[in-house]
Amino acid sequence: MKVSGIIVEYNPLHNGHLFHINKTKELTNSDLIIAVMSGNFNQRGIPSIIDKWEKTKMALNNGVDIVLELPAVYSLSSAEFFSYGSVSLLNSLGIVDSICFGSEVGDIEFLKDVSNLLVDEPPLFKSLLKEKLDNGFTFPKARSAALIHYLKNKKHYSEEELIAHLNSSNNILGIEYVKSLKRLNSNILPYTIKREGGAYNSTSLNNIFSSATSIRKVLKSNASMEGLISHVPPNVYSDMVELKNKNYNFPFDFMMYPYIKYKAMSSKKNYFELIPDASEGLHNKILKSLEEAKDYEQCIDMIKSKRYTYTRISRILCQYFLGFYEYNTLEMRKESCPYARILGFTRNGASALKSMKNNSAIPLYSKLPKDINQTLKLDLQCTRSYSILNPYISANEDYLQSPIIL
Structure with missing residues (x-):
């Protein structure tokens, strides 16, 4: 049995995601798809508009066979740690043959070239990086400039395409996925699919492959959901309509603000200083x-700048809302994912679970263990906080909900 892994957020699952699932099966010739999925909070520092259990149902109904939760310490991190947590989880299962992800460039060899350069750091690249840093560049800009200079001369890419490729969000994630595979000395083969349709952060419903951002915008405006019919799979649309009819509260980032402000204004200490991403004053x-x-x-x-992006600030505020300052997240996210929590599986997925249990280097949890480590404890705290924004979900949902089986 060939097994392929995908790394997803599904906020919400749309036609582009369905294309990714189907194309992954076609490209890798896989019999089974394992999705590592962000839980109730996503990498941009926003709550998921649909809780992780409902997202799991949608994934299983659209071609995914097993859904595993990516712990929040990784899902609410930069591209580097988000990717490392996801890839280390798939690698530890011992049954995954390939991973497949979308990218703007759609060229796995380009992503490998950049990843190899960043991991191996040949002398010329190190020299170029040092030169840029000595000239006052910030580290990200110095690294980007050194990459462009090196690849332009050594690999014969044009400067224009390098600038475009290295600043595209899904290419950045793709590079980090391949870097993680290399650092883990993994046998998993990477594949990439060229992204179709709307850009990741596009706010317009302009084609059949509209972005999750544009779909969330419709839900946020409380406009008629009929406008989403052609942009999400039919079963996802019917599920979302059903949720809305049940007065399901689709949570958005601004809903966290009163709680963040209250916590900050009523605390005697500035706990933001304990969040690693909020360093340097x-x-x-x-x-x-x-x-x-x-x-x-x-x-x-008021905070964002060229150095501190909107997404980084959003992520810090979300981490604060969730109480990340109570944990040593700086060290936790550097470690490989310590367990695999099963959110759901299909009958086809059930056939692979025994093999996964026999081959996995980490424990598999279908229910919460007696001894809860810090990574899982933080996830439980995230669910409690999510229940504030989405009362449809119990604060104890992690204890009450069994894996979804379809």
């Missing part, structure tokens, strides 16, 4: 903006 700037801003958007706009 950024924690003071965040607290000041919370004192002055009227709402979530204004707060982020």
Whole structure:
């Protein structure tokens, strides 16, 4: 049996995701798809508009065979740690033959060239990087400039295509996936599919492959859901309509703001300084903006800069809301994923679970263990916090819900 892994968020699952699932099967000739999926909070620092159990049902109804939860310490991190957590989880299962992901470039050899360069760091690349840093470049800009210079001369890519490729969000993730495979000395083969349709952060429903961002915008505006019919699989559309009819509360980022502000204003200590991504004095700037801003958007706009992106600030605020400062997340996210939590599986997936249990280097959890480590403890805390934004979900949902079986 050939097994392929995919790394997803499904916020929500749309036609582009269905294309990815089907194309993965075709490209890798796989018999079974394992999805590592973000839980109730996503990499951009936003709550998932649909909880992880409902997302699991949607995934299983659209071609995924097993859904595993990516712990929040990775799912709410930069591309590097998000990718490492996901890939290390798939690698530890011992049955995954390939991973397949979308990218703007659609060229796995390009992604391998960049990844190899970043992992191996040949002398010329190191020299170029040092030169840029000595000239006052920030590390990300220095690394990007060194990459462009090196690849332009050694691999004969044009400067224009390098600039475009290295600044595209899914290419960045793809590079990190391949880097992680190399660092883990993994036998898993990487494949990539050229992304179709709307860009990752596009806000317009402009074609059949519209982005999750544009779909969330419709839900946020409380517009008629009929406009989504041609942009999500039919079963996803019917599920979302059913949820809305049950008064399901689709959570959005701005809903966290009153709780973040209350916590910050009522605390004697600035706990932002304990969040690794809020280093270099950024924690003071965040607290000041919370004192002055009227709402979530204004707060982020007051903080963001060329150095500190909107997404990074959003992620820090979300980490604060979830209480990341109570954990040593700096060290936790550097380690390989310590367990695999099963959110759901199909009959086809059930046939592979025995093989997974026999080959996995990490424990598999279909129910919560007696001894809960820090990574899992943080996930349980995330569910409790999510229940504040989405009362449809119990604070104890992780204890009450068994894996979805379809």
